[in-house]
Amino acid sequence: MEYSEVNRLSRLTAILIQLQTKRIVTASELASKFGISKRTIYRDIKALEQSGVPVLTEEGKGYTLMDGYRIPPVMFTxxxxxxxxxxxxxxxxxxxxxxxxxxxxxxxxxxxxxxxxxxxxxxxxxxxxxxxxxxNQERNSNNLSDLQNALTNYKLVKIEYINKENSVSSRLIEPFAILNSENWYLVAYCRLRKEFRFFRPDRIRKMEILSENFEPHNMTLQEYFDKYH
The missing domain is CATH 1.10.220 (Annexin V; domain 1)
Structure with a gap:
């Protein structure tokens, strides 16, 4: 499948989610959100209709979905x-x-x-x-989701880390836990220092999730604190 086709399929799915999120969505809103023309939105809406999605047009207002059309059948109070x-x-x-x-x-x-x-x-x-x-507050890192994924899949992570003295070092780490106290902190076993260390995600200059797995650390977070602090 060509990239443009994959991109359009992804956009159609995202448009469907937007239609399910709000009662009324305008073509202008969708065009602005996805950075495309309203003409492209009209074509996308038509494509959804042709695929069987019950999109209704309310004149002068925008698009809505027929009530009762939802995916998947999960309900919240x-x-x-x-x-x-x-x-x-x-x-x-x-x-x-x-x-x-x-x-x-x-x-x-x-x-x-x-x-x-x-x-x-x-x-x-x-x-x-x-x-x-x-x-609108300033964000100082963009790697927490990848670190969470590495933690849950026991993937070794290679990082370039800047410490508080502004010294840069290359590390191989085994993610163990993620904590928050004003800033995010990653608890990981550092193969360079051969011990558990705290790392701040905003000080990671470069990061690569490796295909290599590490042996899981079979202890709870509380057991970690009891043992090392």
Whole structure:
């Protein structure tokens, strides 16, 4: 499959999620979000309709989906939906770009499967609890999602790390835990120092997730603190 086809398929999926997230979505909104022309949006909407997606056009307003069309069949209560929306505000305070982006995309997908009545309330709550200074705050790292993936799949990670004295070193590390206290911290076994160390993701200058697996450290986070602190 050509890249352009893959790109369009990905965009059609994203448009479908947007349609499920809000009651009404305009062509202008979609064009702005995906950086394409409104004419391309019209073609994409037509493609979705031809594939059997029940897109309805409300004259002078925008596009909406026939009520009841949802994927997949997962349901949240109103209180559960509200808890997720409020949790998003905590995530938006994160200083890692990848984590904020992944969570925001997940929230969009969750919103897309809510019933219209709960969806409207969830969107209202999101509008009333957003803080621009939080949403627009500066991010200082963009590797937390990859580190989470390496941690859960026991993948060795090669990094170029800048310590607090601004000295750069190359390390092979085995991710063990991720903590947060104003900044994010990665607890990992460092093969260079032959001991567990704390690493700040914003001080990782270069990172590569290797295909090599490491032997899992069979202890809980509490056991780690009891043993090493």
């Amino acid at each position: 109103e209180k559960q939906a509200n808890a997720l929306i409020l949790a998003e505000q905590l995530v938006l305070k994160s200083k890692d770009v990848s984590f904020v982006q992944d969570y925001s995309e997940a929230i969009d997908k969750i919103k897309s499967i809510l019933k219209y009545s709960i969806k409207d309330k969830a969107n209202l709550l999101a509008d009333r609890t957003q803080y621009n200074q939080v949403k």
